[in-house]
Amino acid sequence: MVIYMNKKVFLAVLVSCLMVFTAFLFIKYKMASQIASQTPINQGNPVIIIDAGHGGVDGGAVGRNxxxxxxxxxxxxxxxxxxxQCTGYNTVMIxxxxxxxxxxxxxxxxxxxTSDLHNRMAIMKKYEDAIFVSIHQNSYYGSKAAGTQVFYSPNSKESETLADLIQSSVKNGxxxxxxxLTKKADSSIYLLxxxxxxAVMVECGFLSDYDENLKLCNSEYQEQLAFYIAEGIKTFLNE
Ligand SMILES: [Zn+2]
Known part of the structure; x- marks a missing residue:
């Protein structure tokens, strides 16, 4: 009986320890994933903040498929x-x-x-010498619409220049x-x-368009989009 009780106590302690350890791991994991992922920042080089739009409960637009x-x-x-990163740029992912x-x-x-957007804005503010590139997909069911369109912050001429460079890189490539054409963001695009x-927002394509929806789901096409967006960013930073 005594041995049985001790065993019980021992099990209870073990379970408690495991629970504390699991909670610790969970919090650590949650913090690591919630805080923007970042590589060590090379001083003097600008930071490119990459914002993958929406996430979690906010799915954004829904594609034809x-x-x-x-x-x-x-x-x-x-x-x-x-x-x-492969080309040596400092990046931060939201x-x-x-x-x-x-x-x-x-x-x-x-x-x-709303809280999600405010926290994205807080990350944007954290990095002084940075450019902000948000990635989204468009949707428009009124008529046939397709193609990348880049929006820019109305608060700086540089934003328009970066948007133009990304737009023409994707178009040409x-x-x-x-x-x-690139478009100035209004108050409906809070972050810009x-x-x-x-700061720019790349609406890569229209999920409402049957063909473009399929292309946007294709890994190779995603790779090409990323490549030409990166080319536009590099041209901007090298100018
Ligand atoms: Zn979106």
Whole structure:
């Protein structure tokens, strides 16, 4: 009986220890994934903040085949990050997995989306000498619409220049028929509208277009998009 009790106590202690350890691992994991992933920053070089739009409860637009925008955004953002890092650029990724950056006290979907945007903005503000590149997908069911379009922050001339360079890089390399022009962001695009640094948003393509939806789900096409976006960024930083 005594031995049985001791065994019970021992088991209880063991289970408690395991629970504490699991909680510790979970918190560590959560913090690591929520805080923007970053490589060591080479002093003096600008930082490129890569923002994969939406995530977690906020799926963004939905494609013709049911794909969620957040998923495509992340895939292209990760490829872009890899390309820029390979060339020696400093990058910071706002998210590297399917998460929403909202604070824990944000309960409704609307509150979560607002909190998420504020936390993205806080990361943007953290890096002084940085440019901000947000990756999104478009959707428009009114008529046939396709092709990349880059939006820019109204607060700096550099933002427009960066947007133009990315737009023409993608057009020349990948979408020769794309007639779209870059566009100044209005207040509906909070991050660009409030940005105090060079900031653009690349709407890579239209999930509402049957053909483009399929292309955007293709890994090779995502790779090509990332490549031409990176080329535009590099031209901007080298100018
Ligand atoms: Zn979006």
């Amino acid at each position: 049911g794909v969620e925008e957040k998923e495509i955004n992340l895939k292209i953002a990760l490829k872009l990050n890899e390309l820029l 998210r590297t997995e399917d998460i929403c950056l909202a604070d824990d006290d944000a309960k409704s979907i609307k509150a979560k989306k 990948l979408q020769p028929d794309n007639k779209r 509208y409030s940005a105090k640094k060079t």
